Amino acid sequence: MLGERPRLAQLAEQEWDLIVVGGGITGAGVMLEAARQGHRVLLLEQRDFAWGTSSRSSKMVHGGLRYIAQGDVRLTRDSLRERERLLRDVPGLVERTTYLFPLRKGVFPGRWPMTLVLGVYDFLAGIRDHRFVGRAELLRRVPALNDQGLTGAMSYTDALTDDCRLVIRALLEGSRLGGQALNYAKVGQLHREGGITQVQVADEVAGDSVTLSAPVVINATGAWADVLAGGDKRVRPLRGSHLFVDPERLPVSDCLTVMHPRDDRPVFVFPWEGVTCIGTTDLDHGDHLDSEARASGAEVDYLLELINSQFPSVSLSRADVLSTMAGVRPVIASGHGKDPSKERRDHAVWSRDGVVTVSGGKLTTFRLIALHALAAAGLLDARDARRARRSNAPLFQPFSEAPEAVDHFLHAAQDDEALLSWIVRNEAVVHLDDLLLRRTRLGLLRRDGGASLVPRLRELTAAHLGWPSALWEQEWQRYLALREHAYGVPPSPSDVAAA
Secondary structure, three states, X not given: OOOOOOOHHHHHOOOOOEEEEOOOHHHXXXXXXXXXXXXXXXXXXXXXXXXXXXXOOOOEEOOOHHHHHOOOHHHHHHHHHHHHHHHHHOOOOEEEEEEEEEEEXXXXXXXXXXXXXXXXXXXXXXXXXXXXXXXXHHHHHOOOOOOOOEEXXXXXXXXXXXXHHHHHHHHHHHHHOOOEEEOOEEEEEEEEEOOEXXXXXXXXXXXXEEEEEEOEEEEOXXXXXXXXXXXXXXXXXXXXXXXXXXXXXXXXXXXXXXXXXXXXXXEEEEEEOOEEEEEOOOEEOOOOOOOOOOOOHHHHHHHHHXXXXXXXXXXXXXXXXXXXXXXXXXXXXOOOOOOHHHOOOOEEEEEEOOEEEEEEOOHHHXXXXXXXXHHHOOOOOHHHHHHHHHXXXXXXXXXXXXXXXXXXXXXXXXXXXXXXXXXXXXXXOOOHHHHHHHHXXXXXXXXXXXXXXXXXXXXXXXXHXXXXXXXXXXXHHHHHHHXXXXXXXXXXXXXXHHO
């Protein structure tokens, strides 16, 4: 498990085959696959696990229809095969979902181009579940949808997940196989000598620091990859923001792909963890990466504009938004100044001064990305890498000692005392925001941010983490400030200018 926090001094006494820096989905995947191969592996994360991109994505385990249009059939094929594997291995955490792509008269793409693309999509996935949905049926399923020029929709399936829960699940599995992971462990300088890399690490919780060593270091820090990679400028940080809305105001039972009237970008509107999620935006992120990413007022305006054009009877406003979420995607830059939405989503692996860096890619293909990084680091030979890629063995083993809901969406966690207790004890909760914003999503899904749960949470953290009253108050105030700053609803730029 991840619950008993190791001391840096203990870690320094051990020999490591591999140190992984970065606790998002890529780093978790590398740790898991390295441990599966029998390597002694340690993962270090400077903040909380999944704190960056991997708790703030669009929650989709999918092949990516637009990658076919871009000619990247291989990425689509790999993504779809991994999607089917995850649907099989963690059916409560990765769930097949119906997607609807509304069609309008005279608007590209029409029914037959979409039918062709979806035929290829299903063929690559080894399934067949796309079909045309007529106008009348579509409006029965989505009655608030703008009916102007509407001719129907194409229906197909992809999958949704809770991205942070998927990261934690990979870390728990890697831990079960012998790997170790430590959050709030900031890596400083790296020094290579005699085939060994020295890694300076500071424990932000205990306050101590040590130098660890391993023959191989894999930099899986995502948007931060260029920093640890020695100054290479290969990553283009792109921000994507989402809104969470009360489903009574915007009820949807399927995932809709709707086009923004301003720029014809596709935006998703879908049910997730008991609320309706709207997103995402796609723009260059100019803020410092170590600052908590947050949605801008302009991005909120952009997404509300979309909803009120596609669902005109809803009249959604800022008052309807429960919370916002912004993440920074590590996209490998083409170097051609492309529109952010047109950059490719492939991952890249490169080496410098004994450090193997991996960045970019998709949540869905984290296993394949991890295998590529391990092969580049010399920890998998070509034959074993091919065998691992083609393996159909289960990715995760069941947890006999954990509540069954650990492998499920957790929007009902506040009603399950045993589940909350298990998470607090076993999932490396250090701060209250770890619990309310990532291990569960209670802070995002509830209008009060979880205030009504304070008595219960206070008891749990006292019982399992030993928090005295003074520390609880400190953590609660820290959490409230963070939620307001990074997950609240910013004002419109026009309102700010008027003030």
